[in-house]
Amino acid sequence: MTHPPKTPLLDQVIYPADLRKLEDRDLPQLAREVRDEMIDAVSRTGGHLGAGLGVVELTIAIHSVFDTPDDRLIFDVGHQCYPHKILTGRRDRIRTLRQENGLSGFTRRAESEYDPFGAAHSSTSISAGLGMAIAADLDKNDRRVIAVIGDGAMSAGMAYEALNNAGALDARLIVILNDNDMSIAPPTGAMSAYLARLASGRTYMGFRDFGKKLTAYLGKNIDRAITRAVEHARGYVTGGTMFEEMGFYHIGPIDGHSFDHLLPVLRNVRDNARGPVLIHVVTQKGKGYPPAEAAADKYHGVNKFDVITGAQARVKPNAPSYTSVFAEALVQEAALDDKIVGITAAMPNGTGLDKLAEAFPSRCFDVGIAEQHAVTFAAGLAAEGYKPFAALYSTFLQRAYDQVVHDVAIQGLPVRFPIDRAGFVGADGPTHAGSFDTAFLATLPGFVVMAAADEAELKHMVRTAVAYDAGPISFRYPRGEGVGVDMPARGEILQIGKGRIVKEGTKVALLSFGTRLADCLLAAEDLEAAGLSTTVADARFAKPLDHDLIRQLARHHEMLITVEEGSVGGFGSQVMQYLSSEGLLDNGLKIRSLVMPDIWMEQAKPEAMNAHAGLDRAGIVSTVFRALGRGVAVGVAG
Numbered sequence: 001m002t003h004p005p006k007t008p009l010l011d012q013v014i015y016p017a018d019l020r021k022l023e024d025r026d027l028p029q030l031a032r033e034v035r036d037e038m039i040d041a042v043s044r045t046g047g048h049l050g051a052g053l054g055v056v057e058l059t060i061a062i063h064s065v066f067d068t069p070d071d072r073l074i075f076d077v078g079h080q081c082y083p084h085k086i087l088t089g090r091r092d093r094i095r096t097l098r099q100e101n102g103l104s105g106f107t108r109r110a111e112s113e114y115d116p117f118g119a120a121h122s123s124t125s126i127s128a129g130l131g132m133a134i135a136a137d138l139d140k141n142d143r144r145v146i147a148v149i150g151d152g153a154m155s156a157g158m159a160y161e162a163l164n165n166a167g168a169l170d171a172r173l174i175v176i177l178n179d180n181d182m183s184i185a186p187p188t189g190a191m192s193a194y195l196a197r198l199a200s201g202r203t204y205m206g207f208r209d210f211g212k213k214l215t216a217y218l219g220k221n222i223d224r225a226i227t228r229a230v231e232h233a234r235g236y237v238t239g240g241t242m243f244e245e246m247g248f249y250h251i252g253p254i255d256g257h258s259f260d261h262l263l264p265v266l267r268n269v270r271d272n273a274r275g276p277v278l279i280h281v282v283t284q285k286g287k288g289y290p291p292a293e294a295a296a297d298k299y300h301g302v303n304k305f306d307v308i309t310g311a312q313a314r315v316k317p318n319a320p321s322y323t324s325v326f327a328e329a330l331v332q333e334a335a336l337d338d339k340i341v342g343i344t345a346a347m348p349n350g351t352g353l354d355k356l357a358e359a360f361p362s363r364c365f366d367v368g369i370a371e372q373h374a375v376t377f378a379a380g381l382a383a384e385g386y387k388p389f390a391a392l393y394s395t396f397l398q399r400a401y402d403q404v405v406h407d408v409a410i411q412g413l414p415v416r417f418p419i420d421r422a423g424f425v426g427a428d429g430p431t432h433a434g435s436f437d438t439a440f441l442a443t444l445p446g447f448v449v450m451a452a453a454d455e456a457e458l459k460h461m462v463r464t465a466v467a468y469d470a471g472p473i474s475f476r477y478p479r480g481e482g483v484g485v486d487m488p489a490r491g492e493i494l495q496i497g498k499g500r501i502v503k504e505g506t507k508v509a510l511l512s513f514g515t516r517l518a519d520c521l522l523a524a525e526d527l528e529a530a531g532l533s534t535t536v537a538d539a540r541f542a543k544p545l546d547h548d549l550i551r552q553l554a555r556h557h558e559m560l561i562t563v564e565e566g567s568v569g570g571f572g573s574q575v576m577q578y579l580s581s582e583g584l585l586d587n588g589l590k591i592r593s594l595v596m597p598d599i600w601m602e603q604a605k606p607e608a609m610n611a612h613a614g615l616d617r618a619g620i621v622s623t624v625f626r627a628l629g630r631g632v633a634v635g636v637a638g
């Protein structure tokens with residue numbers, strides 16, 4: 001049994017105003033206490049550990065120097081904001097992080113006035129900060145806007161779109177580039193190499209010298225009209241060429257764990273900067289917790305863990321995860337077909353493509369946090385006869401929708417889209433739920449859209465996607481482990497647009513798309529027990545739909561219920577559209593479409609989320625009973 005850490009200084013700090021009463025010399029001690037508090041909290045809840053540990057000093061320094069919440073502080077992604085939450089009135093709830101009814105694991109406007117902008121997807125902070133800086137300008141208000149963005153997040157195009165605009169607008173925006181030389185995995189790409197050169201090519205600046213020079217330059221010469229001589233001198237002092245070319249005053253690198261470096265720089269920028277400033281801060285992911293320092297990638301996101309040893313709680317799985325089944329099937333297929341290539345946008349481990357990279361390093365590409373580029377890059381490969389698997393989480397694929405439409409679908413290019421984290425993901429909450437992929441893909445002409453009902457089906461779909469060359473094809477599967485079915489040694493090639501009947505009945509038809517099939521089968525048991533003969537079918541395809549199957553279910557049952565872990569507009573809507581256009585709704589068929597509810601559902605365990613959504617066994621049974629005008633039998637559908 002561990003006890004919460006002793007935190008005498010932190011106990012005096014409820015809000016940043018309390019922190020500002022402390023002396024500078026107290027801040028290292030406060031940092032130690034915040035770190036201990038955070039480690040203790042995350043050891044109990046699980047969550048994002050390494051990123052937050054790396055910004056403890058930076059977070060304290062920002063709150064100490066700036067007048068938050070009037071000055072706006074935006075964290076990119078928001079997974080590093082736990083120290084910020086501890087210091088901004090949420091310490092009393094920090095051990096509810098990512099739990100049902102608890103604090104979000106990210107920044108959220110609804111949660112605190114200290115979170116002026118919500119996040120969880122990366123690389124939005126500079127754009128949002130620019131909007132706020134321009135709003136302040138229009139309001140003739142001199143509040144400052146600070147965007148903290150990681151080196152990984154700096155690989156996304158959106159960050160550069162924002163820098164480009166900010167430089168041109170000469171906006172009063174402070175960007176802090178938190179460079180820990182890590183994304184979730186080691187960072188990739190030329191920009192990452194450039195930052196590493198900047199960070200390693202110069203020693204940290206002595207703050208006295210730096211402070212004087214900075215004041216001189218910022219105070220007098222911050223307009224665009226800086227003379228060449230000053231430019232030259234500034235380059236000597238700060239040396240950040242690329243950002244300076246984009247119109248930013250570039251400071252750094254500075255040591256992001258040293259208050260002696262952070263405080264004078266931030267104060268100087270606060271008091272003197274008039275245009276856009278970029279401060280390059282070097283930190284260490286996992287700082288101050290030896291297990292996390294030793295393996296930053298493994299401690300990016302953690303389960304509950306033992307604080308003393310760092311050992312994470314592992315529940316022995318009953319079945320392999322969908323991600324691992326996908327990865328193994330892809331590696332198996334890739335060994336037989338050298339046209340198969342894999343693409344991940346900074347999620348090699350999360351998507352399982354690290355397995356492909358191990359087996360075939362030259363055929364697997366981590367493009368960084370760059371989903372839009374990932375998709376069009378895949379389109380280019382497909383145009384040249386390759387078989388690209390662009391493996392993305394459902395939620396991150398959203399960012400690349402125009403690329404999917406314009407670069408892939410309209411050209412009919414055979415890009416394969418394995419869509420991981422489809423459906424509720426649990427602790428990451430609404431920003432990460434895989435809700436919309438079926439709706440936004442099945443609406444595109446020529447797309448083949450599949451969902452795996454279990455891990456064996458997933459293997460079939462990997463093989464089917466390899467074999468299908470006529471256009472784009474996707475297959476979705478959820479976070480977590482499979483249902484434990486027997487798996488074939490190799491997947492089969494499925495007939496495109498054909499579903500399957502899993503259980504035959506006569507009165508109620510449950511037509512499932514994806515992994516809700518298991519709950520449909522359990523619901524069918526309850527319905528049979530209540531005297532309702534039930535058919536259960538696995539649609540496999542939302543596009544093209546299996547028209548024969550749907551006609552048969554509609555004609556030979558009193559009731560047809562579609563079930564999917566996705567938003568309205570997806571599979572059920574496709575079925576409804578078909579039934580109505582064929583006149584199959586005209587003869588009294590009772591039809592219901594079970595989808596995720598039209599709300600942003602807060603984090604909870606995925607099972608609880610499915611239950612709230614009415615997508616579990618009990619929800620399916622009660623939908624049938626309600627449609628038949630019967631009450632739910634007590635004890636049924638437990």
Ligand SMILES: Cc1ncc(C[n+]2csc(CCOP(=O)(O)OP(=O)(O)O)c2C)c(N)n1
Binds near residue numbers: 080180371396
């Ligand atoms: C658009 C998008 N793609 C992928 C992710 C998944 N993701 C979350 S944090 C992260 C790494 C971010 O690295 P960095 O910005 O350097 O922050 P660090 O964790 O190193 O502090 C990734 C890839 C995301 N949140 N958003």
Ligand SMILES: CC(=O)[C@@H](O)[C@H](O)COP(=O)(O)O
Binds near residue numbers: 077079120184350428
């Ligand atoms: C912050 C972020 O976007 C990722 O770290 C995400 O939380 C990972 O989710 P998984 O745990 O499902 O890979």
Ligand SMILES: [Mg+2]
Binds near residue numbers: 150182
């Ligand atoms: Mg990083």
